Amino acid sequence: MAFDGIRQRLGAIIGGFDAAQSHRRLRDFRASRAHVNTLIAGAGETITARARWLARNNGYAAGAVEAFASNVVGDGIKPSSSIADAAQKEELQKLWLGWTDEADAEGLTDFYGLQRRAARELFLAGEVFLRLRPRRPEDGLSVPLQLQMLPSEMLPMDLNRELPGGGTIRQGIEFDGIGRRVAYHLLRRHPGDMTDPGLAGETVRVPAAEIVRVLDPVEAGQLRGVSRFAPAIVKLFTLDLYDDAELERKKTAAMFEMFITSPASETPREPAEEDLEVEPGQVVRLDPGEDVSTPATPDSGSTYEPFQYRTLLQIAAALGIPYPYLTGDAARGNFSNTRVALLDFRRRLSAIQHSVIVHQLCRPVWQRWMDLAVLSGAMDLPGYDRDRRAFQSVSWLPTRWDWVDPMKDASAEILQIEAGLKSRSQAISERGYDAEQVDRDIAAERKREAALGLDFRRPGSPAQGPKGKADGDAATNDDHDEADADETGNDDTKPREDR
Template sequence: MKLPAFAQKLLGRSGKVPVLRSFEGAGAGRRWSGFADMPSAIASMLASGGTLARRGRGLVANNGHAASGAEAWTSALVGTGLKVQARRPGVAQTFEGWTDEADADGLTDFYGLQATMARSMVVSGEAFALILPNGQIRQIDPEQVDRNLTQATAAGGRIVQGVEFDPAGRKIAFHIRRDQPGMPLAISYEIVRVPADRCIHMFRPIFPGQVRGLSWFAPVLLRMADFDRAIDAQLQRQLVASLLTGFVVAPNGDAGGFFGEQNGPVLQAGLEPGTMQVIPPGHDVRFSEAAPIGAEAIDFLKVTRDEVAAGLGVPSHVLSGDLSQANYSSLRAGLVEWRRRVEAIQHSVIVFQFCRPIWRNWLLQRALAGSPDMAGYFNNPADFEAAKWITPRFDWVDPLKDAEAEIAAIGAGLMSRRQAVAARGYDIEQLDAEIATDNARAQGLGLEFTTNRPRTIERESA
């Protein structure tokens, strides 16, 4: 049976019906050749997590934009620190006094640990810390949790890259090397099994069943490496262009009045600023032409930098520090979306995985020690553990408008003074005591300031 002409034209020379898909992204062909897909996210994570972490650390250590991105995320996520606001009066003040002793290594305080843990999470994809028997915290290198240890357990569970799960899939322990890899002198390669409730594992979960964290630089590692090489190439191009060279064309092959070092038939000579040189008639002087950087190269590098910033999840001006094209509206619009991401990670990752376990352990330690303010803890632990973690307040582009909006929110009952004060990194009881002391001192000295001081409202007796 002979097909109609339009059918023959549709089939083409091959005579086969072309295979088409409704979704172009699921199609096959020349444009998809060489493109790697991801059949299993867990398998890809297990295979690539260590490599991504190593390359992320190397890039941050050697690339200015990568270092800026890591510091930008750390500063935004932690700032001056996430502070607890406990339901039980006085407990938060006692915890604040303990924060200076939180670090077992004595390098920083509890809020500094938040920052170093957040930075490790951004660069390496995850952060680990041990809760010691005395309640102090010791941060450890993610590589101490053995990535090579993957096996079944005798109890019917499994160990996946150093993380142990029971048969129900609950995380129950971590297998940690006693000494940090890379330490000098003799080190122990012994692996210690640490119960999960004594270990903090902080990472951003991005797919179900995730065991270890992935570096936040994973989407842009290759692009940043190429960008770094492109910048180096342009710098070398400028260095070469700065090597201005002159050539004396001598018809008779003489030196033309120049003196220098003879290298075969070529005389290598130089001139210093202010030199006047007279050459014989018939000689010609020519100079090399420096190759300038084209505007298209500069524009392309800016586009690449913006792509890197988008992949890392930070505004472009935060990554580069370039505010030449920014204005109030563009800055505010860019910061609003970024700060939504920051707040989501603060509460769902840092508070949930780091702050709350340490808070609960601190309360338990005080209760076991018999502290008077912890009486009744074992009867109702949830009442003592109930707390809200206040994240650092973000400064907007216009601080005056931000302050006015905050005052209006307090006046309208949309937020409390305690929330506003805690967001600024202060304790409201201490702040109010300082204000009262300052006012009493100013009044005793007969000082009057132009700013309005809070008035003390005296209640009328019934």
């Protein structure tokens, strides 16, 4: 403490950084120097509990969670294998598609639904765990593997101790002597689930190789996740209380239609048996001396909506969610500034898709799934054991985001392809599809149309082929050259200087 005092006095004398001074404006600004792990150990469980409460009871919070999950995952981040053999790739993709319906150990959703649930938990609690569950052949799965999702509360925050051999357990995570994660000590029962008859507080050691952990750390060395609601909880809850108070005030004021004032009497009057009801156009006769007055109901005032708007802007910035997505209010912005906000939002989500969801969730699941697919005989890949990495090579394709005007978006993409700025395969991949599979589907569709004498392609479309020729009647270079010469009177095949 003495050293801190000397350092503060020295800083006051030297100056330089106003943000480090202790003058009047910053006298009460006392930032903690504790490491993020210490802060999360003391406050993480409370923050997560409050975030979950808000998501259950506050409309803005619920909307933020859904906006994040639906935009990060959408219909699913799907794999496209890089296996060179087309037949093997098609068989592998078909096997994966069938397994996705069996992936959830609870049987509530498919693999892409688990991705969405993981994104929700990432937003709410800052982390989520999925346990890889190998299954027996008699379970009848296409590939003997399922995933069990476990919330962050299943890993006790207060489990810390040293282990023989130099290992340690920190916040439920077991590390070896050189700092590698080797196991997770998970609770057998959720600490807040009173309906589970399991033993409360009992833990089980699960090797790290059997756990898929999704975490987006905000600081270096961070062990446990922290809710994305952390910087917005105070304002969300306080704004909710303010809205409730305003609504209650208006409701109370609306209960009183009128007040009747009567002169004081020497003998108390009997209370009226019925309240006086007022109807439109009604003429009410009063007793002598009685007067009627209506309450002056206070309005919300001209500052109510601007105050709410500015507060919600701060909440949206804290959550990283655009204001229209948070509130459903799309009337305050034009197309241009809304597009700018969405571009920034989608750039952030793209980083989360590839560095968090794909890297931490999709990649390890794909690797374990392929291992078990080969070992169980569900997939025959000769040489897999010798070149495992090459066989497991895959591209993960997120769902493409669409704009309000898809016609302009599609036209711009066609121009980029025609100008050589991007390939057709790249454009298809950005839409979340596998280019080779799309080409096979198109070829099969064209063959079926030809057999039935149908052609649904737009006249003049590049899909009809050069000069409107039918599929299979490929135009030769000579055909193009003769056509060019006939139409222009020049031979376009000759160099310009020879014409």
